[in-house]
Amino acid sequence: MDFQTRDDFNATVDLLLTRFPDTYSSDRGHQVVSWTQCEEGLPYLKDLIEKNENHEVSFSNMQSFAELLLRYLYERENYDTAKQYLEASINTFSDCTSLSYTSAIDLRGLIELDIGHPHDSLKYFEQAFNLRKAVLPEDDPFLAANFVNYGLAFTDIGDLNRARDYLQKSIDIRLKAKSDRIGNSYSNMASLLLRMDKPDEAEDMLKGCPSLANFTGETFLKTGNPRFSGDMVLLSRIRLKQGLYDDALRLASKALTFRRECLPQRLKVCDSLYQVADLLQQGDNYEMVSQLLSECVRISEGLPKSEGQRHMARALFKLSKISERRGSLKESAEFLNRANSVKADIANREKSVLDSGNMDADFEHLVPWMLW
Incomplete structure (x- = not known):
């Protein structure tokens, strides 16, 4: 491709970067507020990937293109497509020690976890953690996200004590940093406690989430955030373990309604x-x-x-x-x-x-x- 085409390619990458939230260089939760503008940019992103594969473009902002491919892959649950985009992203990175590259590896682990491969997810989580700890202080909030991911995988595998150790590390780091992501640690610890057959402790832990202070079904729904439908599912399962069948069914039904509207x-x-x-x-x-x-x-x-x-x-x-x-x-x-x-x-x-x-x-x- 000629020089002008490469310039056009770079300009398109720069423009699309403004359409996608930065989830690769810091510890952030769901970016549901950005979904609409992300969807508007996805057809152009797909076209860029195809052009890059077909023409092997050598362009100046390779790192920016790699970062672009990381965004908006996981939250919409298009896992098969996300894995394809991630492979393109991982193969495109010019700096394989960067936080951006690490987030791509981390995301691959989360995808494996969601599609039922917790053992496979661990190798990606370990790789991501080793890369981050090499460049970040040991109490950096970004490392807390790694500990949460370890906790999720070990909870799913059934290694519950190990999961608890990792989740407690994430809580300690986020409390010290006064991170607004502390609720994420609390809700994952609550899920673990439920699996340990401790529903009352799980409820107390879930109540610690700042965003769930009122602790009603409406609290979850008003956030508009799909992550909180998961908290509603968790509370439903806690209620069932507590023998509160009607509450469990009410919460599970509301979560289903929300998810149908959000991600049918x-x-x-x-x-x-x-x-x-x-x-x-x-x-x-x-x-x-x-x-x-x-x-x-x-x-x-x-x-x-x-x-x-x-x-x-x-x-x-x-x-x-x-x-x-x-x-x-x-x-x-x-x-x-x-x-x-x-x-x-x-x-x-x-x-x-x-x-x-x-x-x-x-x-x-x-x-x-x-x-x-």
Whole structure:
């Protein structure tokens, strides 16, 4: 390409940088307020990636282009696309010790975690942590984000004491720094405490989140932030453990409504559909349960296999159990065969063993402990 084309390429990168929030050089949470302008810039971003791949452009602001590719990938749950963009980003970085490059590696770990690969996520989290600690003070708030990610992975794996150590480190750092991200540490610690079967301690921890001071369903919804629908899901699960079924169902239903409006046809909607269905089946509302689980299967089928199959298999297995309770044994067997077929496809694609001898636990553990 000629010099003028390279100049045009660089100018386009500079212009698009203004459309995407800076999430790569500091510890920040969800950037939902920027979604609209991010979406306006995505077609141009895709075009830049294709042009760079086809023409191997050598342009002056390579680092800026790499930083551009980091933004707006994870929050919208387009994981398959995000992984492709991340590969382009990682291969484009001119400085593989920068915080920007580290954030790309970190993000890759978060994607692996959300699509059900906590062990795989750990290698990315470790790489990101080692890069950051080499250039940051040991009490820098950015390192607290790494400790949270370690905590998330170990919570999902079931190494709960290790998860608690990391999450406590994140709390200590953020409290010392008076970080506005302390609520993120508290809510993840609350999730861990619930998994440790300590619902009352989990509730107390969740109440410590500054943004959830009022602690009502409306508190979560008014934020307009999808992260807080995860907190609502967590509180619903806490309420269920406390024996407060009606509260649990109310909160789970509100979270589902919010997620449908915010991110329809994606994994977190599938997760909420399953949670509400699981609650309703405890009240023998089998017709509604079947409708919700069937919707979960339909959404999952429309997603890339790497994203949707785990949720599909779990929902199909639950449909099998519900059909059995209703006396529809033939239908139950059909759902079970489909569930096992999808699970076998996952195991074959990922070269993993997904059978422990406990069928209920095997299907439940296909998906993460929490999807925030």
